[in-house]
Amino acid sequence: MEVDLQAIRANGAALAGAVAPAVLCAVVKADGYGHGDVPTAEAALDGGASWLAVALVAEGARLREADIEAPILLLSEPDPADAAEVVGWGLTPTAYRHSFLDALEEVAPPGFPVQVKVDTGMHRVGAPPPLAAELARRVEASPLRLQGVWTHFAVAEEDPAYTAVQLRGLLMVTEALAAKGVRPEMVHAANTAGGLAYPAARLDLVRAGIGLCGLRPAPALAPEVPLRPAMRVVSQVAYLQRLPAGARPSYGRRRPLPAEATVATIPMGYADGVPRRLADSGGTVLIGGKRCPFAGAITMDQIVVDVGDDPVAVGDEVVLLGRQGAEEITADEWAERLGVLHYEVVCGFGPRLPRRYLP
Secondary structure, eight states, X not given: OEEEHHHHHHHHHHHHHHHTTSEEEEEOHHHHHTTOHHHHHHHHHHHTOOEEEESSHHHHHHHHHTTOOSOEEESSOOOGGGHHHHHHHTOBOEEOSHHHHHHHHHHOOTTOEEEEEBOSSOOSSSBOHHHHHHHHHHHHHSSSEXXXXXXXXXXXXXXXXXXXXXXXXXXXXXXXXXXXXXXXXXEEEEOHHHHHHOGGXXXXXXXXXXXXXXXXXXXXXXXXXXXXXOEEEEEEOOEEEEEOTTOOOXXXXXXXXXXXXXXXXXXXXXXXXXXXXXXXXXXXXXXXXXXXXXXXXXXXXXXXXXXXXXXXXXTOEEEEEEEETTEEEOHHHHHHHHTSOHHHHHHOOOTTSOOEEEO
């Protein structure tokens, strides 16, 4: 896997400019959406992000161990047993239950920041609006610091009406709090899709994850904002053999070669994150700037590809994801062929696959 850090910096700068004056928060959970959490975080901060966000305490700790000092928001409420670790690493927790606030108040110094998450319709985690307001008032009255109140959009890339309902639900909570004299330092709602498509949803901070990687939540979303994919997955030809028409390479002998052809073996397989279904759904790889179809089933460690009569040599570059010459295979293409989200594609490459960071 090649990760273009300059692309991440440029995407961060483009997103920061698009959502200004809101602050950009780079979401680097799940190992930076498969791109590497620490390098992605550092590049995003260089590009203009001011905040980082992760899902787990352990993810935040990895960033702190790399000497990253930017504020780090935990998007999910930690287990109460981890409250001391949250404080020790200087992470900003999200709360949506009294039980976590109980634990945090026991170990946090005065003024320690906490944010309250409101469930406005995603119905995954978060406090219902009445409870969220109650939690916010409790934090305001405690030695803790009410740094933020926020929510998460469920369908910002496809349903403006429901997104507007969610935004209004959040603002009703903050308006009710203001009427009681409670004003969090920041209010936020937008992910990449929300930040790009709904100016009113940008508020104080926009949390961008997939956009930072150069992918759009929906293909046609905000074409005026220049984003370019940061990930390229490459290998090389390891072995070549000439096979007759009708030969059936690989496990299962699933399909015959339509004509006599050279078959290239590539040392990468499903253990590295190349889905087996890709070979059965019309997937291709790039060799010499041309698309070459799979010649049989994808196995754990190897792929076989039909290169026809092309002059291919051992050691030639093979691109599974990314650009080679004038051709490009995108995460969106894989997602469409596999019936998954492009998020799953970029997060799916295994730890056995070496990472190379460019430049």
